[in-house]
Amino acid sequence: MTDDANGMHAAVAAGVLAAENDFADLLRSVVEVARAIFGARASSIMLFDEESDELVFAAVAGAGEQDLVGRRMPSDTGIAGWVLSSRTPLVLEDVANDPRFAREVAEKTGFVPSGMMAAPLLADERALGVLQVLDRPKRARFSLQEMELLGLFANQAAIALSLLDSTRRARSALDGVGDISVVARLAASLTRLEGPRRATGLALLEQLELLLRAP
Numbered sequence: 001m002t003d004d005a006n007g008m009h010a011a012v013a014a015g016v017l018a019a020e021n022d023f024a025d026l027l028r029s030v031v032e033v034a035r036a037i038f039g040a041r042a043s044s045i046m047l048f049d050e051e052s053d054e055l056v057f058a059a060v061a062g063a064g065e066q067d068l069v070g071r072r073m074p075s076d077t078g079i080a081g082w083v084l085s086s087r088t089p090l091v092l093e094d095v096a097n098d099p100r101f102a103r104e105v106a107e108k109t110g111f112v113p114s115g116m117m118a119a120p121l122l123a124d125e126r127a128l129g130v131l132q133v134l135d136r137p138k139r140a141r142f143s144l145q146e147m148e149l150l151g152l153f154a155n156q157a158a159i160a161l162s163l164l165d166s167t168r169r170a171r172s173a174l175d176g177v178g179d180i181s182v183v184a185r186l187a188a189s190l191t192r193l194e195g196p197r198r199a200t201g202l203a204l205l206e207q208l209e210l211l212l213r214a215p
Contacts, residue, residue, distance in 0.1 A: 027059035041135035078102030
């Protein structure tokens, strides 16, 4: 590989690393703000690992935050697994009486909730993970506004994950490609775009990737 190619790959790798770091920070912010807004004991985001068919704790705020990040469980386990597979948000005021609740798994985490709100992280038709808010105070009945707010938090995490995935795919698309400077610069700068410019950048990156993969 030439020095120019090495430099291009290094630039994209740096862009991917920046995206990884930004994404981790965003997920932590999402769970921390969700926990505070709902006054809950804990909030967490679990991401779907397609290769292992598992859900992985990616960010946790509140109870269990020191020990849970990185812990895995089968993707069809418990309420989180149901929300992931059904792509449907769910609110339970008493999880103990719900047959989907995996008490043994909860006990292993050291925190057994009494109530739960959960929403899937969706990108088009793909389920990327699950956002959970645990043990919010029991006030009046759960409102439609609260569900919409939970959905906004889930959407923010899903958008970030989609951006990270596109950056990773751009990195993979560079393997074996000669003149890649345009894609390298685009992939490395994607994480700094906002609003319509981000959407335009993602669309352009996807088209360039398809072009580069064509025989």
